[in-house]
Amino acid sequence: MLVGIGFAVGWLSGLFGVGGGFLLTPVLMLIGIPSTVAVASGANQTLGASVSGLIAQARRMNVDWQMGAVLVAGGLVGSVVGVQIFALLRRAGQVDAAVAIFYVVVLGSVGTLMVMESIRAIFRRSRAQVSRRSNHSWAHGLPLKMRFRKSRLYISVIPPLIVGFVIGILSAIMGVGGGFMLVPAMIYILGMPTAVVIGTSLFQVVCVTASVTFLQAIQVGGVDIVLTLLLLLGGVAGAQFGAAMGGKLRGEETRVLLGLLVLGVAGSLLWDLWRVPQTLFSVGPAF
């Protein structure tokens, strides 16, 4: 069954070109795996699933290592902070609810944006669309400027540090790579060229999920390597099939489907929080 879930999520991630971590962890939680294990193993699985992509992108010279290093620096600090928050929440007994709420908020907004964006795109398909990047955003007025040759940028290191930091926290609490938020942030906030965005974000994802895996394993003990490997087994196979199929589908329609799927997962997590629990009391070992 776990291989099957890995396959399904991998298939979807290949089909839609997304990381899959943000679907995998909530699905694991919905089938009853404790959120500590789901989050930690989800991060570990994302690490494995992203490695091959990073290698492929690095070979094609699509990684801005310099920008990546700044993002990772922020991301590592973020993952440390995130795991501390996670450990605190667990001690307070609120980790299940907190992780679910993070997912409801993030998946809810991402899903809504996706559906709205693609519906708008479907209606406008006939018209040629020119998307413009804001090359001169507020990010250009900050100190500590640095030249990123690969990205052809001369900006302050503060925005990428903050982006990396926030994604690091989310990665630690939600057990995701964070690519689905990192990619838009890199394009719209940092103004990076799209060619290097995927490779550089994969670099950040691999480093931060490795850090989250390490810290979660040591501090919380939620990493289940057997679960991770089973999920990877299905996931890697599924991703190849999904990618092969994804080429035949139209971008906007698949985006609507993915958006609806994301909303569905968010909805079922919200439903779990909303409905009156069958038993008011729960018992667990004390930490």
Added chain:
Amino acid sequence: MPSGMVMQAARAIAARQRICGRILGVLLLVLLVPSWVAAQPSDLVARLSTERVAITTAFTGESILVFGSTEEPLGPGGDEVIILARGPSGPFVVRRKVEVLGLWFNGPAARFEDVPVFYAVAGTRPASRLLPEEILVQRGIGLASLPLISTGARAPGFRTALRDLKQSSRLWQEDAQPIEIAGSRLFNLRLPLPSTVQPGNYRVEVMLVRARRIVATEQLGFIIERVGTAAEIERVARTQPVLYALLCIVLAALAGWLGSVIFRRN
């Protein structure tokens, strides 16, 4: 020789002491016959069907047979047997959910120290009818006599909830079924261990009850342990977390890379 004489004297004293001891023993025996003879270990013999339960990845629970025999006939009017089994103890937290803005969160919590992860009691009749209250409490027989001391939320509901949750998961059992008696001197009890049972040392106490008193006790025990690869992994994760964490990173990266190589060729 002086040393020889000393030896001889010592031997004589020792012999006299031995005789005295024997006389004293016999005297004691005669005096204490009614209660003392009754408490002879041969009055009660009990054994377990196994002393080791292995939890593999396919473990779905198991049951242990506690069996034995008594000297005097069992049953109404005669002797009675109580069997008490308990696993290792640890602290547990009971939480109550509360509604905040339409969503349910864990609210107040009570922490209980020294809660047995497994507890089962059964008798030829319910123990509460065989022994007086103070003995039940003193020996910890019956769920009502478990000293569940809590810190945190004070409401009595938490204690009841702990009992109910443990009982519904079959980790705590009280008079789930009576001890079966065969031929008035043989008894046996099938002790079911649910799949969620924790590894550790388990104690089984078989008590012989006569006239509202425990007259003989047999202490038995078994070990529940995890075996196989999963247990090995769990042990490494527990004892060497840094090594385990690094292994997880390397293995996941390797598996992801390998997988993509294999499936790309196809």
